[in-house]
Amino acid sequence: AQSVTQLDSHVSVSEGTPVLLRCNYSSSYSPSLFWYVQHPNKGLQLLLKYTSAATLVKGINGFEAEFKKSETSFHLTKPSAHMSDAAEYFCVVTFQTGANNLFFGTGTRLTVIP
Amino acid sequence: NAGVTQTPKFQVLKTGQSMTLQCAQDMNHEYMSWYRQDPGMGLRLIHYSVGAGITDQGEVPNGYNVSRSTTEDFPLRLLSAAPSQTSVYFCASSTRDLKTRFFGPGTRLTVL
Numbered sequence: 001a002q003s004v005t006q007l008d009s010h011v012s013v014s015e016g017t018p019v020l021l022r023c024n025y026s027s028s029y030s031p032s033l034f035w036y037v038q039h040p041n042k043g044l045q046l047l048l049k050y051t052s053a054a055t056l057v058k059g060i061n062g063f064e065a066e067f068k069k070s071e072t073s074f075h076l077t078k079p080s081a082h083m084s085d086a087a088e089y090f091c092v093v094t095f096q097t098g099a100n101n102l103f104f105g106t107g108t109r110l111t112v113i114p
Numbered sequence: 115n116a117g118v119t120q121t122p123k124f125q126v127l128k129t130g131q132s133m134t135l136q137c138a139q140d141m142n143h144e145y146m147s148w149y150r151q152d153p154g155m156g157l158r159l160i161h162y163s164v165g166a167g168i169t170d171q172g173e174v175p176n177g178y179n180v181s182r183s184t185t186e187d188f189p190l191r192l193l194s195a196a197p198s199q200t201s202v203y204f205c206a207s208s209t210r211d212l213k214t215r216f217f218g219p220g221t222r223l224t225v226l
Contacts, residue, residue, distance in 0.1 A: 009154070034215075043219040044157075044204065090156060102206075102215065104149075104156035 003027075004093045006105035014113045019063075019078040021108045023091030026072060033074040034092040034102075035065055044090070050074065061085070086112045116140050120205050120218035127195040127225045135190040135221050137205030143216075145208040146188040147172070148180065150201040151220075157204060163188055195225045 007022040025031055035047040048059025055067040061084075065076045074091060091105040121136045139146065147162035149172075159172030163182040177199060179191040188207075192199060202222050208215040 036217075044217040046215075049214075102147075102157070102159070104158070106154055106156045 004091055004103045004105045006089075006091050006108050008108050009106065010109045010111065012111040012113060013081045015083055016080050019076070019081045019085065019110065021076040021089050021091075021110065023074045023076065023105060024072055025074065025091075025093045025103075027093065031093045033065075033067060034094075035059065035063070035074075035076050036090045036092055037087050038090065038107075039087045047076070047089075081110075081112045083112050083114065086110055118205055118207050118216050118218035120203075120221050122221060123219065124222050125224070127192075127223065129195060129197060129225060131192075131195050133192055133195065135192075135203055135205075135223070137188045137190065137218060138186050139188075139205075139207040139216070140186065141207060141216065142185060143207035144185065144210055146182065147206050147208075148178070148188070148190045149204045149206065150174065150199075151204060152201050160190065160203075192223075197225045199223065200225045 004025045013019055033050040036044045037047050038044050047063050048057045048065055050057045050067045058064045063078045065074050067074050088107045088109050090107050093103045118139045144165045148160040149157040150160055151157045158174050160174055160178050161169055161172055161180040163169045166182050166185050169180050169182050182188055202220050204220050205218040206215050
């Protein structure tokens with residue numbers, strides 16, 4: 001069965017400190033992996049995606065994520081948090097099975113403390 | 115390109131009313147889909163379409179109908195609204211390889 005798990009529902013960091021948002025997946029197939037960000041009352045914006053090329057993926061706004069197949073993880077990181085990073089982050093997986101489906105994690109709310 | 119557009123942005127219905135949420139894309143994407151977003155549950159797939167004239171059910175299809183008469187439009191119909199359908203609805207379209215997906219801005223629906 002395919003699934004995606006975001007390990008933390010809420011993460012708080014101080015401005016200027018590193019951000020780590022964790023995501024694990026389970027799948028029998030080779031996945032494509034995405035991170036989306038949603039600011040309050042806004043739609044979903046793609047941060048970055050992994051589609052079987054380089055395992056370290058750089059996205060917008062200084063975020064990056066590393067695909068680790070052995071750990072079935074795709075954690076999102078940023079070296080230094082900014083106030084504008086406060087939002088909800090979704091880890092999303094799609095599997096190349098031919099079905100038009102994305103599996104969404106339940107989301108991690110990031111709070112940035114001034 | 116306008117991307118993926120959704121109307122209305124907000125809607126309040128009474129239980130039992132019907133309505134249609136509109137979704138359109140101008141990127142000539144074959145794949146379109148509808149999701150609902152509920153607190154603590156991420157986004158769940160309602161229905162999807164792999165091309166004009168072809169639709170299929172997702173994870174939570176009950177109470178919703180869709181049709182895909184053109185490539186551009188993928189409306190979602192609520193047949194008889196229920197309070198459990200209070201949610202934020204997102205429409206998405208994607209390229210054939212599913213590797214690039216665009217989301218609309220969402221429709222916030224409240225059913226009283």
